Amino acid sequence: MSNFDHTRLFLPGPVEVRKEVLEAQTEWMVGHRSVAFAELFERLQGKLKQAFFTESRVYVHGASGTGFWEGASRNGIRNDKKVLHLTGGSFSERWALISEANGKQVDKIQVDWGQAHTPEMVAEALEKESYDAVCVVHNETSTGVTNPVQAIGEVVNQYDDTLFFVDSVSGFLGTELRIDEWGIDIALTSGQKAFALPPGIAFAAVSDRLLERAKQIEYRGYYFDFLSLEKSLLKNNTPSTPPISLMYAADVQMDAILEEGIENRWARHQQMRDTTHQWAIDQGFGLFAQEGYRSQTVTTVHNTIDMDVPAMAAFMETEKGYAMDKGYGKIKGTTFRVPHMGDMQPDTLAEVLAGIEEFMAQA
Numbered sequence: 595m596s597n598f599d600h601t602r603l604f605l606p607g608p609v610e611v612r613k614e615v616l617e618a619q620t621e622w623m624v625g626h627r628s629v630a631f632a633e634l635f636e637r638l639q640g641k642l643k644q645a646f647f648t649e650s651r652v653y654v655h656g657a658s659g660t661g662f663w664e665g666a667s668r669n670g671i672r673n674d675k676k677v678l679h680l681t682g683g684s685f686s687e688r689w690a691l692i693s694e695a696n697g698k699q700v701d702k703i704q705v706d707w708g709q710a711h712t713p714e715m716v717a718e719a720l721e722k723e724s725y726d727a728v729c730v731v732h733n734e735t736s737t738g739v740t741n742p743v744q745a746i747g748e749v750v751n752q753y754d755d756t757l758f759f760v761d762s763v764s765g766f767l768g769t770e771l772r773i774d775e776w777g778i779d780i781a782l783t784s785g786q787k788a789f790a791l792p793p794g795i796a797f798a799a800v801s802d803r804l805l806e807r808a809k810q811i812e813y814r815g816y817y818f819d820f821l822s823l824e825k826s827l828l829k830n831n832t833p834s835t836p837p838i839s840l841m842y843a844a845d846v847q848m849d850a851i852l853e854e855g856i857e858n859r860w861a862r863h864q865q866m867r868d869t870t871h872q873w874a875i876d877q878g879f880g881l882f883a884q885e886g887y888r889s890q891t892v893t894t895v896h897n898t899i900d901m902d903v904p905a906m907a908a909f910m911e912t913e914k915g916y917a918m919d920k921g922y923g924k925i926k927g928t929t930f931r932v933p934h935m936g937d938m939q940p941d942t943l944a945e946v947l948a949g950i951e952e953f954m955a956q957a
């Protein structure tokens with residue numbers, strides 16, 4: 595380990611954060627009721643709206659993405675109505691649990707892990723039952739599946755009373771996502787995935803329709819009450835103390851992202867995904883996710899050749915200085931994940947893949 599100044603994260607979150615972004619957090623504090631803070635929030639807001647491709651608004655909260663899961667369920671689903679969750683992986687299943695934990699009536703379309711949800715499945719469900727919202731995970735980080743959000747949105751948007759909720763925690767800024775054009779009522783994310791920020795900050799692009807819905811719900815909770823977030827946002831402020839240091843980091847990171855170009859950033863992710871697929875196949879591994887729906891930000895490698903994943907991870911950490919993923923949830927070990935997200939560059943990916951090959955050659 596002494597060869598490396600730190601263990602570099604090769605994980606699908608939290609991801610490696612560039613020094614410039616880490617250092618942005620050391621700016622002197624400002625009070626959150628100051629003009630300086632309002633300027634920071636306004637500036638950041640403008641950049642976030644570009645990143646989400648929305649004209650509406652982006653809430654920023656001191657939380658991980660999980661917080662906005664709860665916020666979406668509480669502000670968007672009336673207690674006497676149902677919600678439809680599209681489940682098939684650790685994260686989509688957890689979001690459904692969160693709706694249930696908040697007393698909501700949940701129906702699910704469960705697919706096998708590794709499979710995607712199709713617009714046809716959603717159309718069939720919406721013909722049978724009316725729902726306050728359809729909840730989909732854009733990029734299921736456990737299985738490496740990207741769901742066809744745009745096409746599912748076209749189905750959901752045919753129903754006036756059904757809102758469209760999207761978790762893009764590990765998709766946002768790594769794969770195409772367009773809030774207004776795709777008719778999304780909330781797209782939520784957190785900093786530590788493809789955004790490449792430190793953990794602790796969450797973002798949600800929210801539509802006017804969702805705010806209208808929230809007005810019809812009496813008990814929305816407090817910390818994630820969208821009507822209260824909205825009231826503050828109109829003054830470039832937040833109801834409670836925001837994560838100011840992380841917002842400095844987000845501001846600096848957004849500048850770098852806009853300079854790279856959002857579409858270029860998506861393309862870089864796609865290129866790294868293609869490299870990873872070719873590598874996995876060349877080594878004799880399988881790809882866990884259904885063909886045609888494989889994620890641009892993380893590849894879940896099917897460990898069909900029985901590589902000793904913990905031994906590989908130990909080798910990579912001690913010999914190469916990388917912290918590796920060993921799989922997630924019930925498919926841990928039979929799969930492992932190769933992340934290719936955030937500010938990762940193709941040469942880093944190549945270096946890590948070569949390291950795994952070196953391990954396999956000597957194992």
Ligand SMILES: *Cc1c(COP(=O)(O)O)cnc(C)c1O
Pocket residue numbers: 607658659660661685731733734735761762763764784785787
């Ligand atoms: C990581 C992740 C979450 C949870 O986000 P936190 O920021 O850890 O709360 C939710 N959904 C997906 C798809 C994720 O990858």
